[in-house]
Amino acid sequence: MGKAQGRNTFRTIVALTAAAVIPLGTAHAAEKVKVGLMLPYTGTYAALGNAITNGFKQYVAEQGGTLGGREVQYFVVDDESDPSKATENASKLVKRDDVDVLVGTVHSGVALAMAKVARDTKTLMIIPNAGADELTGPLCAPNVFRSSFTNWQPAYGMGKVAAERGHKNIVTLTWKYAAGEQAVNGFKEAFEKAGGKVAKELYLPFPNVEFQPYLTEIANLKHDAVFVFFAGGGAAKFVKDYDAAGLKKSIPLYGSGFLTDGTLEAMGGAGEGLLTTLHYADGLTNAKDKAFRSAYEAQYKMPPDVYAVQGYDAAQMLRAGLDAAKGPELDQAAMIKAMEAAKIDSPRGAFTLSKAHNPVQDIYLREAAGNQNKFVSVAERALEDPARGCRMK
Ligand code: BEZ
Numbered sequence: 001m002g003k004a005q006g007r008n009t010f011r012t013i014v015a016l017t018a019a020a021v022i023p024l025g026t027a028h029a030a031e032k033v034k035v036g037l038m039l040p041y042t043g044t045y046a047a048l049g050n051a052i053t054n055g056f057k058q059y060v061a062e063q064g065g066t067l068g069g070r071e072v073q074y075f076v077v078d079d080e081s082d083p084s085k086a087t088e089n090a091s092k093l094v095k096r097d098d099v100d101v102l103v104g105t106v107h108s109g110v111a112l113a114m115a116k117v118a119r120d121t122k123t124l125m126i127i128p129n130a131g132a133d134e135l136t137g138p139l140c141a142p143n144v145f146r147s148s149f150t151n152w153q154p155a156y157g158m159g160k161v162a163a164e165r166g167h168k169n170i171v172t173l174t175w176k177y178a179a180g181e182q183a184v185n186g187f188k189e190a191f192e193k194a195g196g197k198v199a200k201e202l203y204l205p206f207p208n209v210e211f212q213p214y215l216t217e218i219a220n221l222k223h224d225a226v227f228v229f230f231a232g233g234g235a236a237k238f239v240k241d242y243d244a245a246g247l248k249k250s251i252p253l254y255g256s257g258f259l260t261d262g263t264l265e266a267m268g269g270a271g272e273g274l275l276t277t278l279h280y281a282d283g284l285t286n287a288k289d290k291a292f293r294s295a296y297e298a299q300y301k302m303p304p305d306v307y308a309v310q311g312y313d314a315a316q317m318l319r320a321g322l323d324a325a326k327g328p329e330l331d332q333a334a335m336i337k338a339m340e341a342a343k344i345d346s347p348r349g350a351f352t353l354s355k356a357h358n359p360v361q362d363i364y365l366r367e368a369a370g371n372q373n374k375f376v377s378v379a380e381r382a383l384e385d386p387a388r389g390c391r392m393k
Contacts, residue, residue: 031328033070035318036093038104038114039128041078044207044233045106047262048307049078052128054300055311056103059319062295067315068322075099079110081207086113094121100330101126103314106307108132108151108178115144124321124332128314129307132178136358138389142336145357147314147344149279150385151182151229152189154256157277157363157379158227159190162254167191167224169199173214174229175206183229183256191227199223209237215245226251231258236266243270257281257366257373262305264371274368280306280348281364281375289347303371304347313346320344356387 037056039049053076060072075097077089086109093099094117101124105111111130118125118141125144127135131151135144162170170191174180180203188198200221202214218226226247230238235258242248248270257278264271282303292312296304320342321335343352344359351359363380366373 031070032073033067033101033322033330034073034075034097034099036097036099036102037074037076038079038089038093038102040081040106043081045081045231048106048129048232051262051305051307052106052311054296055304055308056128056315058296058299059312059315063319067319068325070322079105081107081110083107083109083113086110087117090114090117094123100124101318103128105130111135112178115139118144124335126314126317128310131182133182133385136354136356136385136390137387140356140387140390140392142392143332145317145339145353146359147317148310148359150358151179152186152385153383154278154363155183155186155229156190157383158254158256159187160194161275161277161365161379162225162227163191163194163196168196169223170196170225170227171200171202171218171221171223172198172227173202173218175208176203177206180229187227207234209234211238211241215241215247218251219245219247223251226253228253228255228259230255232263235259236263239267239274240270257306260368260373262307264368264373271368276366276373277363277379278306278366278373279359279361279363280309281366282372283375284347284349286349288345292347309347313344316344316346317342354384354387355392356385356390358385358387360384
């Protein structure tokens with residue numbers, strides 16, 4: 001018996017008792033689904049955590065506050081993007097708050113610890129950002145799903161673009177943790193396959209933003225171009241520093257799209273013209289994106305970014321599962337089966353999940369113009385992470 005089923009025995013009894021007094025047809029609506037949102041609300045990734053929360057809640061609000069006929073009850077933890085606190089934070093949500101599903105998080109290192117709690121306790125988990133390749137690779141699990149990307153995916157798209165643009169010798173710079181290292185690996189795989197060479201890899205500790213020594217080294221190396229992975233507040237600071245050092249004019253800068261998503265305004269123009277690759281862009285023409293964007297802007301008084309989309313789609317995935325969990329008991333096996341088969345009508349474009357539970361999705365080339373990451377072209381169509389080492393049990 002799955003955890004949800006076991007744990008829901010008590011709730012089933014309560015629901016059956018309640019059914020005796022609630023008129024027929026409304027008993028199901030009295031059921032709740034407990035959602036544990038474990039996201040960063042402070043630190044360099046705070047804006048990302050907020051956008052994911054906004055997107056998730058937007059979808060739930062569009063469904064009248066329920067998913068699959070169940071009222072959504074939130075339990076929220078600020079994970080501070082701190083891996084050392086992750087096990088305790090996730091355990092509290094599972095054991096103290098008894099959540100049915102963990103939704104989180106942004107930082108790959110935190111997500112790796114969180115997913116261990118999910119696997120050990122058989123709690124359903126939906127990752128609305130963290131790209132740690134392992135989570136849909138060697139550590140893949142039936143109860144772990146992702147609405148976002150693997151670190152490999154957008155960076156692989158940029159490796160191909162950089163080679164097509166004629167670059168041969170590239171230096172990379174990123175924070176030294178799973179997301180940065182795996183983005184560099186994805187970029188390198190595509191770039192070197194196309195004949196380029198990653199000549200030097202530079203790293204600094206997360207979330208350090210003292211970029212000056214690295215900028216000096218990049219200037220001295222005189223390579224063709226630079227590829228970086230940065231996101232959130234650190235990304236805005238990096239691009240401003242790169243521009244202020246005079247490097248933007250002389251050494252083209254590329255990144256996976258986290259560099260410029262949600263950060264262009266804070267860059268104050270320093271990001272203008274940057275080319276990045278990501279599974280979302282401004283200026284997509286699908287109807288779902290149009291509706292999503294106008295509702296998001298009306299509600300939150302700002303444009304959505306990729307993180308808001310990933311939060312929205314995490315809620316869509318959960319709804320697909322809950323629609324299949326008929327009756328008062330949360331049948332986790334039925335939920336997993338339905339989520340695996342779901343086609344998600346995402347603002348990024350519809351997607352399905354791979355066998356490893358990761359989106360198979362288009363990767364767009366975008367160009368920064370004003371505060372937008374304008375769609376340029378499809379860099380990779382229906383790109384599926386190779387999910388190396390995933391053996392779904
Ligand atoms: C990560 O840690 O996986 C991550 C953080 C921010 C943006 C993208 C990936």
